[in-house]
Amino acid sequence: MKRLLTTAAALVLAGPAFAEGELKVYHWFEYIPQELVDKFTAETGITVTIDTYDSNEAMLASLKAGRMGQYDVAVPGDYMVQIMAGEGLLDTFAPADLPNFGNIAPQWLDVPFDPGRQSSIPYQWGSTSFSVNRDVYQGDIGTLAMIFDPPEELKGKINVLDSQGEVLTLASLYMGIPQCNTDREQLKALSDMLVAAKAHWASFGSDTAKDVLVSGDAAAGMIYNGFSAKARAEGANVEYAYPKEGFVVWMDNVVLLKDAPNRDNALAFMNFLLDPENAAAVTNYAAYTAGVTGVAPFLDAAIAESPENNPPADAPAGSFIEVCDAETQKLYDAIWTNLKK
Template sequence: MTKKIKSMLALGLVAAMAVGITGCGINTSGGSSSGGDADSLNIFVWTEYIPDSVIQNFEKETGIKVNVTTFSSNEDMLAKVKAEAEGTYDIVQPSDYMVKQMISQDMLEKLDKDKLTNLKNIGEQYLNPSYDPDNTYSVPYQGGVAAIAVNTKKVKKEITSYNDLFDPSLKNSLVVLDDYRAVIGMTERSMGLSMNETDPDKLKEVEQKLLTLKDNIKVYDSDSPKSSLISGDCTVGFCWSAEIALAMEENPDIKIVFPKEGAYVFMDNWAIPKGAKHKDAAEKFINYILEPETSEAISKEFPYLNPNTAAVKAMGADYTDNEAKNPPESVISAGEYVDNLDTDTIATLDSMWTKLKG
């Protein structure tokens, strides 16, 4: 998961350039344009989020070649899908608020639930979300929180909150997500505000505090922030919980801290973009991902919060008792999901982000 708006210039660049590809690359010529049988499937997913073995097993079982393209933020994904011809991708992997945005822009196909027989494996608490009532357009994949990682051997300051990340003693020591909603949202939570704040006066205060974080940030990385923690290049991280879990396995001095202000919470999803050329194959792939054995294999390599209760049961205490892999319900309920914002607020946040990274 591991799941983020660059500046408008960066978004434009993303829309114009190809992103990383696994396998043989995009091939949109295979199969029927009516969504029937296909010999290829083009999916657009988060970096470091689906094991190669899972893709390969699906290919062996079905004979369908899966072409995987990756992205590092919801905004990058949205820009790329809009820039490409309709039907370029058969599956996308938006987070909660992005599902809602894509629905509002008529960018997603309705799912045929008769073909998603394994949807029964998803826990009821994860179904019928506010961003997609009745899961008409999306299926939960994995989720979690943006938590704090601390190398307890190198950091003597007690860290309990997002607010602690702004302490000058942490100068040039942080790896943070390359994700404007997460970093600005974390700043807002540290001030007792919502991550979905829109009041211009309050946002001016948020910007002032956000810019004080600049000297503390050494690395921006949404793809593999654990790498900077494991290497020791950074001693504190603001990362996806699963990345912290993997870092903890490599270095037992690294611990996870759930911020006392309440964490950034997310759920990533499977969805089929409008005009997908291989809709039947896409639904077959999603149903395969929902199999308990498949979902378990995914969590073993990328240990995010797993909504597949059948898979969770099979994984046992090694997963359920590890709070980095399986954040407690109390942490989830105390946290907050980001939501879609008006265009003026988005422009303000983009300006903040540009100043922070400039």
């Protein structure tokens, strides 16, 4: 009992000093190498705690359900940065707060989801389309029909991301209709097309998207480009497609959260991640692409030259997922619920 009290007293006394050396990160699963976290701690003396989530929406729901003030930084995707800023969940900083701010690649500096980069810095970017197991299907895979109107060999062996934004955006691209659409006939057609396609799908799963390809449970699957590269590295004979109808591009960003308990440490962490060597370490781990200049000398050749990271010359431009207004979003929510009922 006495020892317990002593410990408690020590903790209380050490409280303020301890808080100076802490950083609370809310991050995606499997997205930062532990060695890099250790390096940050070794350089700064700041201890890092990481909690993980598996979708942008889950992260937003958790923060809105009362976990603001517990985390310093989070890593939302592009459209989610805009949503979080709109909800007032983000704090701002000045470029001068981050000595490495100038390392941000020019095309990622003035982005529509955070003009002038006031609350966020680039983490990694990549694309979402799909991969096909080449042992199962040898034909041309450069079309989203592989998922939405699949050939005989792939029917019943397709995994689809359990993510409303990505599925509905890819489906819209396949049908050649705009996002955040309010045209009744087109939305009805989109819904009908998805319900018909679902008959050929085996499962919905995001964090399992790689494993089902590696295990052979799925012969084709909607997937992020780096995740597909990892599936290939683990022995699956899969090819990542850049379909002719288009694909989703995304950028994950480190954001400074409002009411961050350790704002200075958060800025130190963001600055650390803008160092080319550190950004490259994340890329080498996650197999996506950094949004920082000067990473090339630190990249593993296998990652830098991977087919997943280097679209063919004739690939179309990718599309970011757009943020719809509440009324329009309701329609897409209804299509998704109807699809999964």
